[in-house]
Amino acid sequence: MNKDENNYQNWRLAVDADGLAWATLDKAGESTNSLSSAVMDELALILDRLDSSPPRGLIFRSGKSAGFIAGADIQEFTQLDTAAKGVALVERGWQLFNRLAAVTYPTLALVRGHCLGGGLELALACRYLLAVDEPTTRLGLPEVMLGIVPGWGGMLRLPARIGPQAALDMMLTGKSLDAKRAKRAGLADDCVPARVMDNAAALLVLADQPRRRPALLQRLLNGGPLRPLVARAARKQVGKRARIEHYPAPYAIIELWEKHQGNALAAPELIDRLVRSPTARNLVRVFFMQERLKGFGKASNFQAKRVHVVGAGVMGGDIAAWCALRGLTVTLQDQGMERIAPALQRAYAAYAKRIRDPYELRSAMDRLIPDPEGHGARSADVVIEAIFENLEAKRALLEQLDAVIKPDAVLATNTSSLRIEDLNSCLSRPGRLIGIHFFNPVAKMPLVEVVAADGADAETLARGTAFVKQIDRLPLPVKSAPGFLVNAVLGPYMLEAMRAVDEGLALETVDEAMLAFGMPMGPIELVDMVGLDVAMAAGKSLAGGNAEPPRCLVEHYNAGHLGKKAGRGFYQYRAGKVAKGVPGTVPAGLAERLLAPLLDQTQKLVSDGVVADADLADAGVIFGTGFAPFTGGPLHYMRNRSA
Template identity: 50%
Template structure:
């Protein structure tokens, strides 16, 4: 029997029945990742097991957070030679093949995150047991990083799930809970909340269980099936992303079409294609965006405990009502106040729709609705941990409201405003303690937009800003600390972009052409559609706040606003909207070169504004600025952010 052994990242022990228990516990406090050192040690573990074969092997994690988060992304930026990367991938293929070919049964215990390379390692085992915990999630997130699974995942996932199902999982980057993963075929057994997954894995090893894919999965990987299905999947994917912007999804589909069903060709194609993608510009940019957004999240994770249990929202308009709904969805008790009871009722109705879309069971929806409390008398102020003001964008109205609320607010409570552009110093003048005031600028539509600008004025205390960041993370958002300057970051850089588009529109360029040019650059929607989505009244207010608007642009907005054409929310702005979707009157015109020139003309003011914002210290770093502009405006992620695009980061 092999003696117990300890490496830096792996621990191996044996029980009296001769079963080997191998625990992955990467040195340090972070999650398990499959970096070069971890994989080299894994080869040594396999050597030790081959030298003295156990009765069986159970592979598990020593980290409470999960099994493994995949490859070590920090190592990726060191690679520039695709041939070197391909060689490393082939080495990992060899390690996982050795595990899969082991003559003794191998089971794997999964809890928490099991993603990317971690899931590929699990798929190389003979039997997988997942613990049915809320935190257990399995999936392949690689396309978000500009690559696709490279440690044998395309072979083993398509073999187990069938080609279409496996590609669907990889192309969408969605993750599955334990029971959904079992239904899909990724895992073989699920341990209930009060069951021992180790015990189930031990039983599987003693019984010599080996998972076998079904015949339908095998049939879906046949040459005939691939020839029919791959073009369909490609067309569906092309409706969501462009191959020249995001090549990885299309390379994955083609890889399966050409090589699916042949194990050797799948592995070799994986090594070659993933290596080329990983060393390419798109993947480097997407990895930068990933690390920058994770940095924003880390700003709100300083406190282990939730920053708030009770939230009070002043103002039940679209923004205030949706902020309240998102907070209730996140588990907070929320009181919602407005002078107009009908606005509260409308906000509660929208919230019920959100709960119906986001929550699976009637009990969950009922609980969320119970946490969102209509508060026409404003009684929730006195017991709130955080108060968010979302009333009309008028400095005088806000100051009067703050003066009335401060005396009723608990001493520990955080006071926040959802202003989109007003300087905090202007609003804080009404407060006895201006240090507790910050901005929490959410974006419309609140349930979908991932960014919250956490605005700090001259008097805002660091503790208040830290609590604001923590609240944003508690609500499932990315916090971006910003200095209180007109427009903060997002509106400051977005306004010149919208103004440039409006100038071109007034000069005769069709709206559909302008929007097509921006989408061709990589923006999720064009500037004219975006203006309609934000609301033309809001756009007009931001332009006024940031400086004197050009007379022609102001007149164009004023005419539509006076006619009640506010954009999507009124059913008509620059476009006609029906059921929340835009109706364009004509198709875009122009050659690719002409559209690219239009995109450059519209985006140049945005890029200039980003440079000035960084120089003015609106945000702390180029990484935070790029992440904030991507999350707040949709700036093309594959370009790495506006400063990276300009070669300044």
């Protein structure tokens, strides 16, 4: 290829023998590409250069192994302290990508790895989009997760390409598509393996064929007369998940698409309200806290290949299923196939919802191996104990595992309430036992606590943390203490909610108080999700030091109502869905009463050093409990409330 004579700091531009221009983004000094002001300014210079000497086609690709483009530069977003700066940021991308969309030569985005936010908006401004079929390839517009909107053309071009219903679903939820789903949806023109991606990209551009048009119904729904109907349905769906006073961005997306064809510049006052809102500031704060958690998993190069899980109950079985889904070979041990079979059935049902290719589905199931005799423990890189919460039973099992596993294997317990120090004294090397504590439901809860006892082996902790990152979970380092961080703050919170029920308040009313505050689930339903048996086993930890647990908890537990997994707890569950009555009027101050013990306990755990600092505590409680993200976390909420 002939390299361009211009020197760019972040781009490489070359023209090949066929006259195709290849623009490779390799952002200077960063492991991931993002669309900073400097990157966008250089892209404008590239378009200037190609205007004077048009190529046969232009192909965008990434020079990073991490992916295509992660989106806009979030650091720059934090500097938008005036209305003019916010509008200018939107205007820059909107005009530049409109210019790209209008060039006379064919353009293509070669997407390998993540293609998110502004990255997808750039790709949508190209005539063609070629997705590379790899596990890391994801395409989406997740701006709503930051409390903002896709202002650089995404709200215009995504509905035009895949239809407004599918596009709004992606934009309003932040969902992303893998390469194959992107092709099926019409977002990608084709999906190819990495070994042929450059040739496939060149052939597609040189062919210069018209893109496949969306179906007639999609075009009609995207047209003027039917837009209000689509928008009304979208608002109804959003209203089930988010209240406008907490999360204004999804409602703004609907309005901008319906009334302004996705042009955010047509409503600058709306953009200003979003960009400078407390919700956006707090969600950006949550984003950076999430990135910090991801960073903990980079302290070791450890990569597990085999995992052995002991305990095929809901937690153990789902941990095993998740690890197998992420590509690891997993052996699952319990006392006989009759105990393991339900976990395999749950795994198959969960996989079938995610995996359309029958060969991939079979492959995932083949990686999940029933192992009643526990032979897999000997060859596993990570061994996880996930049996019921009983100190003596766990100690006996851990002692057996310690005698047979590899010397360098990570030995972990998934205990939710027991101290690691009370479990590790039976081991030949007590420091090798760590906690790797998942939350229910495993496939949905992103946080995993990595628990260190006094004297814990540093290398084992680093490996355990890397393993959590390897399976696409957020590792949170915590010290060994009853309930660690998440359960220790949930205990007093759920206890206070059940005390309110003991005082005569309806279950639905108690839950509604916290739903109105912004929680994704009420505390009583949360007890059902955790399991009433787990709540009872936590004992004094849940009861906040009192000897007696709430009467309502004891009554349901004694009646065998163990929560959602049993089909009945405080509520009844039909086909996995909760059956609730209509909540009564929420008493004034109820939400503040229920929150108070959670806030106090979070602050205490930071003071006690169970978690290193307030930001990590906020991150842990958000990603481990679903604490309303728009608040920025419990301690951040406390500071702002008292300010």
